[in-house]
Amino acid sequence: MTTAPTAPTSPTAPASPAEPTTADATAPTALRLTPVAGRIGALVHDIRLGGDLPAGTVAALEAALYEHKVLFFRGQQHLDDAGQEAFARLLGQPVGHPTVPSADGRYIFELDATKGVRANNWHTDVTFVPSYPKASILRSLEVPPAGGSTVWANTAAAYRDLPAPLKTLAESLRAVHTNDYDYAARLALRPELADNAEVARLFRDVFVSTAFRTEHPVVRVHPVTGEKTLLLGAFAQRVQGVSGDDSKALIDLFQRYVERLENTVRWDWQVGDVAIWDNRATQHYAVADYGDEPRLVRRITLDGDLPVGVDGAPSRLLEPADPPRVPGLVPAEELEAAN
Numbered sequence: 571m572t573t574a575p576t577a578p579t580s581p582t583a584p585a586s587p588a589e590p591t592t593a594d595a596t597a598p599t600a601l602r603l604t605p606v607a608g609r610i611g612a613l614v615h616d617i618r619l620g621g622d623l624p625a626g627t628v629a630a631l632e633a634a635l636y637e638h639k640v641l642f643f644r645g646q647q648h649l650d651d652a653g654q655e656a657f658a659r660l661l662g663q664p665v666g667h668p669t670v671p672s673a674d675g676r677y678i679f680e681l682d683a684t685k686g687v688r689a690n691n692w693h694t695d696v697t698f699v700p701s702y703p704k705a706s707i708l709r710s711l712e713v714p715p716a717g718g719s720t721v722w723a724n725t726a727a728a729y730r731d732l733p734a735p736l737k738t739l740a741e742s743l744r745a746v747h748t749n750d751y752d753y754a755a756r757l758a759l760r761p762e763l764a765d766n767a768e769v770a771r772l773f774r775d776v777f778v779s780t781a782f783r784t785e786h787p788v789v790r791v792h793p794v795t796g797e798k799t800l801l802l803g804a805f806a807q808r809v810q811g812v813s814g815d816d817s818k819a820l821i822d823l824f825q826r827y828v829e830r831l832e833n834t835v836r837w838d839w840q841v842g843d844v845a846i847w848d849n850r851a852t853q854h855y856a857v858a859d860y861g862d863e864p865r866l867v868r869r870i871t872l873d874g875d876l877p878v879g880v881d882g883a884p885s886r887l888l889e890p891a892d893p894p895r896v897p898g899l900v901p902a903e904e905l906e907a908a909n
């Protein structure tokens with residue numbers, strides 16, 4: 571059991587760390603955390619998520635998120651879509667998906683396995699646009715009898731694992747990320763789903779209704795922690811200036827460090843669980859090992875910022891030539907105000 575972060579000690583510090591002083595209600599409150607794996611992931615105890623959390627608790631959650639990369643919470647069945655959004659707003663500005671309509675007319679992105687929506691590939695959310703989300707908040711509504719876990723990887727730890735010459739190489743590379751890829755091959759969907767006309771339509775007419783291409787640095791400097799992270803995953807298509815096979819070999823080389831089991835944490839869901847991840851320092855993979863059983867999760871993402879590489883060069887949109895006014899290209903606050 572570890573506690574982090576603790577309120578700064580001072581003569582006026584409260585006797586109980588759970589009670590912030592009125593003098594500084596925004597000072598981080600101590601949280602009770604249990605690490606779930608050695609390098610990533612912590613379970614947060616004794617907390618009821620919602621839009622009414624004190625500022626000190628929110629500050630502590632943010633600090634814990636940057637340290638542990640993924641936070642898990644059990645027993646949050648009281649949350650509905652509105653409650654999830656109210657809680658999300660304490661951590662940032664909710665943002666819609668650039669192409670997929672929300673499930674509640676607001677910000678909820680639904681992954682319903684019975685509709686063929688399964689994220690069983692390693693990815694960081696929405697990296698095909700420049701300012702992709704900074705964090706995602708996922709709530710479990712239905713779990714299969716067995717299987718259906720999600721695995722996260724720490725992309726800062728993956729960068730640290732690289733031998734020095736590979737660090738230098740990675741820092742010099744930029745990769746093109748796109749939502750327009752051969753989904754049947756890349757998503758490793760079950761063959762019957764890959765042939766499913768409805769799933770194919772969903773992909774072609776909705777997910778890729780606009781094809782985006784964005785160039786990102788392969789090593790992103792985290793804007794809060796300053797850590798160097800590997801920015802790759804399933805949307806990464808090729809490395810700029812490197813031809814097809816060599817591009818793939820390079821992406822695979824670095825992606826292997828992300829997927830090393832030492833850099834991962836695996837979560838077995840119960841209904842009412844919530845997971846929050848730092849989408850600027852992780853990838854994740856939803857394991858599709860539960861056959862036709864139902865599985866339902868709902869996600870809210872928080873607006874992100876423009877990545878920069880170690881040389882300070884920002885990410886940039888390559889396509890489409892006439893950029894639509896969508897999340898990741900226009901600040902979510904601006905989009906919300908226009909609605």
Ligand SMILES: O=C(O)CCC(=O)C(=O)O
Nearest residue numbers: 681689695720856867869
């Ligand atoms: O289904 C899951 O557990 C995760 C799905 C996913 O990739 C996401 O919510 O971003």
Ligand SMILES: [Fe+2]
Nearest residue numbers: 689694695854
């Ligand atoms: Fe995802």
